[in-house]
Amino acid sequence: xxxxIILLVYAAVDAIACLGLSQxxxxxxxxxxxFIIFQAAGAYVAAVxxxxxxxxxxxxxxxxxxxxxxxxxxWIGAAVAGGVLALPFTFLVGRRLRGDFAAVGLLVTAxxxxxxxxxxxxxxxxxxxVALVPAPLSSGMFVSTSNNYQYGFAxxxxxxxxxxxxxxxxxxxxxxxxxxxxxRDNDKVADSLGKNLLALRTGAMVTGGAIAGxxxxxxxxxxGVWSPAAWSYAETIVLFTAVIxxxxxxxxxAILGAVLVPVGFEEVTRFISNNDPSLPPNLLPSLQWVAIxxxxxxxxxxxxxxxxxxxxxxIKLPDRASTPAPARVRDEDxxxxxxxxVADVTKDFGGVHAVAGVSLSVGRGSLTGLIGPNGAGKSTLxxxxxxxxxxxxxxxxxxxxxxxxxxxFRRARIGLVxxxxxxxxxxxxxxxxxxxxxxxxxxxxxxxxxxxxxxxWRRDEAAATARAxxxxxxxxxxxxxxxxxxxxxxxxxxxxxxxxxLMTEPDLLLLDEPMAGVHPELARRIGQxxxxxxxxxxxxxxxxxxxxIMDEFCDPVIVMADGRVLAEGxxxxxxxxxxxxxxxxxx
Amino acid sequence: xxxxxxxxxxxxxxxxxxxxxxxxxxLQFAVTDVLNLAFAAVMTAGAxxxxxxxxxxASIWVAIVAAMAAGAVLSAVLNYVVYTPFQRRGAAPITLVxxxxxxxxxxxxGIAALAGGINVSYLMSQGKTHDLGGLILxxxxxxxxxxxxxxxxxxYAMLRYTKLGKAMRATAANRMLARSCxxxxxxxxxxTWGLTGALCxxxxxxxxxxxxxxxxxxxxxxxILILAAVFLGGPxxxxxxxxxxxxxxxxxxxxxxxxxxxYKYVVAFxxxxxxxxxxxxxxxxxxx
Numbered sequence: 001x002x003x004x005i006i007l008l009v010y011a012a013v014d015a016i017a018c019l020g021l022s023q024x025x026x027x028x029x030x031x032x033x034x035f036i037i038f039q040a041a042g043a044y045v046a047a048v049x050x051x052x053x054x055x056x057x058x059x060x061x062x063x064x065x066x067x068x069x070x071x072x073x074x075w076i077g078a079a080v081a082g083g084v085l086a087l088p089f090t091f092l093v094g095r096r097l098r099g100d101f102a103a104v105g106l107l108v109t110a111x112x113x114x115x116x117x118x119x120x121x122x123x124x125x126x127x128x129x130v131a132l133v134p135a136p137l138s139s140g141m142f143v144s145t146s147n148n149y150q151y152g153f154a155x156x157x158x159x160x161x162x163x164x165x166x167x168x169x170x171x172x173x174x175x176x177x178x179x180x181x182x183x184r185d186n187d188k189v190a191d192s193l194g195k196n197l198l199a200l201r202t203g204a205m206v207t208g209g210a211i212a213g214x215x216x217x218x219x220x221x222x223x224g225v226w227s228p229a230a231w232s233y234a235e236t237i238v239l240f241t242a243v244i245x246x247x248x249x250x251x252x253x254a255i256l257g258a259v260l261v262p263v264g265f266e267e268v269t270r271f272i273s274n275n276d277p278s279l280p281p282n283l284l285p286s287l288q289w290v291a292i293x294x295x296x297x298x299x300x301x302x303x304x305x306x307x308x309x310x311x312x313x314x315i316k317l318p319d320r321a322s323t324p325a326p327a328r329v330r331d332e333d334x335x336x337x338x339x340x341x342v343a344d345v346t347k348d349f350g351g352v353h354a355v356a357g358v359s360l361s362v363g364r365g366s367l368t369g370l371i372g373p374n375g376a377g378k379s380t381l382x383x384x385x386x387x388x389x390x391x392x393x394x395x396x397x398x399x400x401x402x403x404x405x406x407x408x409f410r411r412a413r414i415g416l417v418x419x420x421x422x423x424x425x426x427x428x429x430x431x432x433x434x435x436x437x438x439x440x441x442x443x444x445x446x447x448x449x450x451x452x453x454x455x456x457w458r459r460d461e462a463a464a465t466a467r468a469x470x471x472x473x474x475x476x477x478x479x480x481x482x483x484x485x486x487x488x489x490x491x492x493x494x495x496x497x498x499x500x501x502l503m504t505e506p507d508l509l510l511l512d513e514p515m516a517g518v519h520p521e522l523a524r525r526i527g528q529x530x531x532x533x534x535x536x537x538x539x540x541x542x543x544x545x546x547x548x549i550m551d552e553f554c555d556p557v558i559v560m561a562d563g564r565v566l567a568e569g570x571x572x573x574x575x576x577x578x579x580x581x582x583x584x585x586x587x
Numbered sequence: 588x589x590x591x592x593x594x595x596x597x598x599x600x601x602x603x604x605x606x607x608x609x610x611x612x613x614l615q616f617a618v619t620d621v622l623n624l625a626f627a628a629v630m631t632a633g634a635x636x637x638x639x640x641x642x643x644x645a646s647i648w649v650a651i652v653a654a655m656a657a658g659a660v661l662s663a664v665l666n667y668v669v670y671t672p673f674q675r676r677g678a679a680p681i682t683l684v685x686x687x688x689x690x691x692x693x694x695x696x697g698i699a700a701l702a703g704g705i706n707v708s709y710l711m712s713q714g715k716t717h718d719l720g721g722l723i724l725x726x727x728x729x730x731x732x733x734x735x736x737x738x739x740x741x742x743y744a745m746l747r748y749t750k751l752g753k754a755m756r757a758t759a760a761n762r763m764l765a766r767s768c769x770x771x772x773x774x775x776x777x778x779t780w781g782l783t784g785a786l787c788x789x790x791x792x793x794x795x796x797x798x799x800x801x802x803x804x805x806x807x808x809x810x811i812l813i814l815a816a817v818f819l820g821g822p823x824x825x826x827x828x829x830x831x832x833x834x835x836x837x838x839x840x841x842x843x844x845x846x847x848x849x850y851k852y853v854v855a856f857x858x859x860x861x862x863x864x865x866x867x868x869x870x871x872x873x874x875x
Contacts, residue, residue, distance in 0.1 A: 031681050033688075091864050098867070100622050100680045101822070105863045107624075108811050112856040115808075119849035237688055244685070282704030286803075289696035296689030297669060300682065 005150045007263060012157030013219045014242070014258040016164045020211030021243050022254035023168040026310070027177060028204035029184025030093050033236055034106035035212060037113055040231035041085045042078035042213025043220035044117075044124050047133045049074035050221070061125040061132075071136035075217040082213020086205035093201045110233040118228040129227020136221050157218060161255065164211055168251050171207070173313075174450035175442045175457060178429070180204065181249070182437040185426040192386055192420075193438045193504060194412030203447050234289070238262050241296050247306025249428075256308060265292070314482045315432045317469045318462070339364040339508050339539045340385070340416075345394030346563075347380055354380040356563035357394075362508065362541050367534045369554030369571075370543045373583060377563040378543045379421055382510050385541075386418035387411045398508070413440065415507030419497045419514060421543075427486030431477060434485045434496050435468040436461070438503040464503070471499045474529065491518040498526065502533070509533075511542040515549055527553040547571070559583065592721040594844035595837065600728045601812075602836025603735035604793050608809070609816040609828035610742055611786030615662075617759035617823030618779040621670050622680065624687040626787055627810035628694035629665075631803055633658040633788025634795040635698055638707055647711045648730075651792050658788020659781040665690060666780040699803035708800040731793050738786065739829055746825060755779055759823060808852060812839065815855040818862045821869020830870065834858070 017039055024030050053066040069077070089109070092102045118127040125131075135153075171177050183190040183200050191197055220226045238261060246257025265288065299306075341361035347354045355377045362368050370378050383389040385396060387408035396404045398416055411417075426434050436442075442464060443449045444457025472478040475495050480488060485496050498514055511530075515523040523546065530540055531553055544550060550557050551571045559566040559574060561583040567574055574580050612626050636657035640650035669690055673683060714726025724732075746752035754775045757765040766772045794809060795801045816835045820827020835855050843851035862869065 031685070092860070097863060098680065100684045101818075101863060101867055103681060103684055104622065104624075104814060104818075105860055108814060108856060108859055111808070111811055112852060115852060116850070119847070234692070237692065240685065241689075283700055286696040286700035286704060289692050290700060293689040293692030293694075293696070297686055297693070300678075300686060300689075301673070304682075 002150070005154050008154040009157050009218070009222050011259055011263045012154070012161050013215045013222075014239070014262040015161045015255045016215040016218070017212055017239055018242050018246070018254040018258040018262075019161070019164045019168050019251055020208040020215070021239050022246075022248065022251050023171065023211070024204045024208030025240070026243060026248035026250070026254070027168075027172050027184065028180040028201065029099070029187075030201055030204045030208075031099055031103040032089075032093070032106050032205065032208065033103045033233070033240075034089070034110035034113075035208070035239060036231045036233065036236040037110050038082040038085060038209040038212035039216035039219075039235075040114075040117075040226075041209075042082045042216030043226045043230075044130070044216075045081040045213070046074040046078040046217035047130045047220050047226055048124070049077045050134045050136075051130065051132070061128065061130060062122055063124050063130055064122065071221075074221070075136075075214060078217030079210045079214040082216070083206040083210035085213075086209035087202070090198065090202040090205055093205060107233060107236075110236060114228050114232060124226075127228055129225055129229070131225045133220050133224045133226070135224065153222060160214070160218065164214070165251055165255065168207075168211070170453065171447070171450045172251065174454075175436070175439075175444035175461060176446055176450035178313075178433055178437050179445055181429060182426045182434075185428055186424055188388065189420065189424045189426070190437075191408045192388060192412060192418050193500070194409045194417075194440055196409050207447075237296070238265075238292060241292055241299075243306075244304075245295060245299050245306055247308040247310060249310035250306065250308045253306050253308035257306070260307075261292070261295070310428065312430060312482065312484065313433060315430070315436075315465060317432075317472075317478060317481055318466050337364055338362060339399060340541075341397045342385070343395040343397070345381070345384055345396065346392045347377075347384055347389060348392045353563050355384060358560070358563070358565050360558055360565055360568070362539060363556075364539050365534055365537060366539055366556070367531055367554050368539075368541045369550045369557035370541060370560065371545070371547070371550060371557060372560035372566070376560040376583075378560055379512055380563075381560070382418060382512050382541075382543060386416065386510055388418070412504060412506075415505070416510070417501050417504045417506040417508075418510035419501050419512055421512040421516070423490070423493050423497075425485035425488070425493050425496050425500075427484065429485055430482050431472070431485050431488070431496055432465070432468055432481040434500050435471065435503050436464050438500045439464040439467075440504055468499075468503060471502060475499055475526075491522060494518050495522075495526070506538065508539045508541065511540060511544075513543055513545065515544060515546055523549060524552070589721065590844050591841070593723060594841045596722045596724050596728070597843075598837035598840035599722075600724070600731055600797055600836075601840050602833045603732045604790060604797050605809075605812055605816055605836045606735050606829050606832035607738050607786055607793065608790035608813045609820075609832045610739070610825050611783040611790060612813050613817045613820070613823055613828040614742070614755070614786075614825055615779065615783040616817070617825070618755050619666070619670065619776050620674070620680070620683075620762075621666075621687060622684050622822075623670075624684060624810070625665065625691035625694055626813065627806035628691045628698075629658055629661050629784065629787045630791030630794060630806050630809070631698055631801075632661050632694060633791035634801060634806075635702060635707075635803075636788065637792040637795070638709060641709050641711075647709045647792075647796065650709075651789060654788040654792040655785040656788070658786070658791065659784040661694070662780045662784025662787060663777065666777065671776075695803055695807075702803055704802060706800045706802045709796060711796070727796060731797060734789070734793060738789070742825055751775070751778065811852060811859070812836075812855050815859040815862075818859055818867070819870060822867075824869060827869050 021035055024032055048063050048065040049067050049069045051066045052068040092105045117124055120126060179195055180200060183195060183197060187197055242257035242261035243254050245261060247253025338361040343359050345358050346356055358381060372378050384391050387406060391404060395402060403411055426437060429437060442457060442460045444461060449457055472481055477492060477495055485493065494514055494517065501509055515526060527549055534540055542554065555570050556568055557571050557574060558568045559580050566583055567577055567580050608630065616622055633654035637647065637650035637654035640653040641647050669686060673686055716723060716725050746756060754770045757770055758772050758775045762772050798805065812835055816831035817828050819831035819834060838854045839851045842854045
């Protein structure tokens with residue numbers, strides 16, 4: 001019976017930690033191999049907040065602080081500490097560092113911090129760790145052994161699991177959660193749609209850190225001791241295994257994983273195995289770790305989506321009776337003038353001059369084409385304009401202000417949005433979600449907005465859904481609204497991408513080969529729709545190889561070759577110029 | 588002064604061991620695209636293979652060959668059974684890192700289960716002590732440095748002059764392009780696993796010789812030194828890894844002479860995080 005209660009408490013602790021990790025890794029895609037640090041920090045902070053001043057203990061252990069605070073202050077402090085501790089690490093995950101490099105950095109941090117705390121006694125009593133941590137609402141030093149207290153503790157743990165579940169679910173099922181999932185699927189694209197990756201990842205690190213901190217506080221309050229041996233870097237792997245097996249991105253899966261892996265595996269065997277004298281002392285623990293390793297590899301092969309996969313969010317299309325959202329009223333000042341001008345922009349990759357001094361301007365309301373042989377620098381130029389890549393030199397002016405130094409998401413927020421040449425849909429979001437993820441200024445697309453709940457952002461969401469449904473209807477994809485974008489055909493995915501960009505209501509849309517791999521008939525329909533949008537005041541700059549499309553829709557057309565602008569004019573004019581024809585023939 | 592010189596001596600030996608491992612790790616990453624966190628576990632496997640041969644009566648310097656063979660075979664098997672199948676499926680780089688962590692657990696604790704988790708050491712003599720203008724080194728330490736130098740020169744010559752080395756560089760730069768130029772990328776990758784695995788087994792054994800006694804988990808911390816050296820020089824850059832190994836090896840040991848030896852790894856840690864934050868392409872890498 002006693003074991004059962006202990007197991008329940010451990011299950012609660014592991015479930016809460018796994019919920020934090022599920023939010024961070026499964027939803028936001030931040031692979032934090034140092035996750036255990038945050039649980040450890042929570043446990044230590046809860047311990048020193050609850051412990052009396054160290055001199056009072058006769059000096060057998062040393063630790064900083066010792067505040068003798070009463071429950072629930074140590075637990076709250078632990079959650080805060082876990083969250084605050086995440087801040088210095090955001091420089092690793094927030095920058096454009098490859099996710100796997102950042103993960104290695106965090107893993108190394110976990111190992112080294114463990115080593116430091118183990119060797120530096122004044123902080124948390126070194127490798128011996130802190131002991132005699134007072135239990136909440138208990139007069140004695142140890143957790144009272146009375147059955148009622150134990151039951152109470154276990155039940156409190158379960159309630160906190162429910163609270164943590166409610167919390168992460170509320171975030172995940174909001175527009176903000178959708179943005180996090182979009183970032184997980186393709187961060188570069190999320191950036192180009194105006195999402196601030198640094199802020200989003202900071203949010204994920206802090207949320208996960210705080211939840212992990214709380215789990216550490218519960219654990220230390222129950223077992224009364226905490227030492228570096230309890231939080232080796234390998235414990236993070238156990239939690240990752242749990243989340244992967246349960247189903248990354250599904251919070252119920254995280255709880256299930258916590259029950260299956262850390263509880264079922266570690267804690268249960270802790271009671272059974274180590275008492276058998278006929279076995280070598282290290283055999284069973286070693287085999288446990290082997291089994292954890294096997295679980296990771298085998299599960300990722302056999303069932304990468306986990307036991308409980310992330311569920312599909314089906315969004316009902318509004319009835320056609322609903323009023324279509326009004327088109328945005330555009331500022332008509334300076335119509336016909338340049339919306340974007342580029343002065344002497346260059347981009348070098350190593351020794352290669354991909355873009356070598358381009359100057360051009362794009363007239364407001366025009367559907368400008370950009371053609372040129374492969375390797376002419378068209379896509380690179382688009383990346384420079386959208387801010388996906390930084391210019392080596394030169395100046396980009398948009399709507400009268402210099403945007404050369406602005407990051408991609410800030411450009412997107414002022415209406416300068418791009419699409420990508422390679423497929424860049426958010427694979428594990430539905431078509432509808434792909435479209436909705438791009439909508440700027442949804443009240444639910446912030447951490448606090450998400451916490452405020454559905455009632456707070458329902459109206460924005462409904463308006464966005466209506467607009468998305470409209471677009472889907474116009475491009476003939478309404479029937480696919482609730483399919484995963486990753487399961488569509490190539491042409492359909494191009495459409496999703498164009499529609500998603502349109503959802504941001506851009507002033508200047510940069511399209512990179514939007515008709516590549518699209519059926520010619522559909523390509524013409526897209527062309528007509530784009531021309532219609534330009535008539536309504538949008539400006540489009542489009543890279544395309546299909547000259548027939550250029551002929552029919554684009555005016556003017558800019559020709560690039562070898563990183564430079566070769567000519568500009570209508571297609572008819574360009575056909576008469578020998579250097580243009582040559583560039584194409586030679587290229 | 589003598590303290591400094593002594594620590595420089597230690598540092599050179601650590602650098603020598605580290606250089607072999609770091610060059611193996613970085614070449615493996617460059618060509619195969621796997622950030623293989625199981626590398627240190629495979630090192631241990633090599634060290635234990637050498638231990639078995641050494642126990643059977645062979646000299647440790649002969650046993651090193653067995654370690655290299657074990658490292659090569661184990662790496663090739665891991666590639667064949669685990670990494671290549673996942674890569675064929677288009678697994679993301681981060682998924683492969685997670686898988687390599689799982690693999691590290693399997694190998695490391697598989698050895699621990701077999702070996703019983705005890706510390707072992709090779710039967711060998713440390714040889715005479717030599718005073719080289721203040722640097723005090725044993726014969727064994729000099730041999731380790733010599734082996735490392737031979738490996739560095741060998742890697743340089745291979746990458747520079749052999750067909751295989753050029754194919755490896757081409758595959759590392761752009762696998763698709765290499766393939767369309769007639770390079771059999773799959774075979775280059777398989778050979779790379781074997782070669783870097785041999786370096787890994789060698790590194791494991793000289794590491795074990797250097798530290799004296801070891802167990803299945805001894806290389807855990809050493810992995811961090813490897814990562815620090817690799818990221819300092821720029822991931823995938825073999826010459827960068829050599830430079831990184833020298834800096835990290837000397838940095839940890841010399842700092843250990845002046846600050847508490849328990850904290851010597853902190854130097855490597857700070858260097859690694861600083862590199863990730865400021866210049867993830869490494870000292871010798873291209874600017875972003």
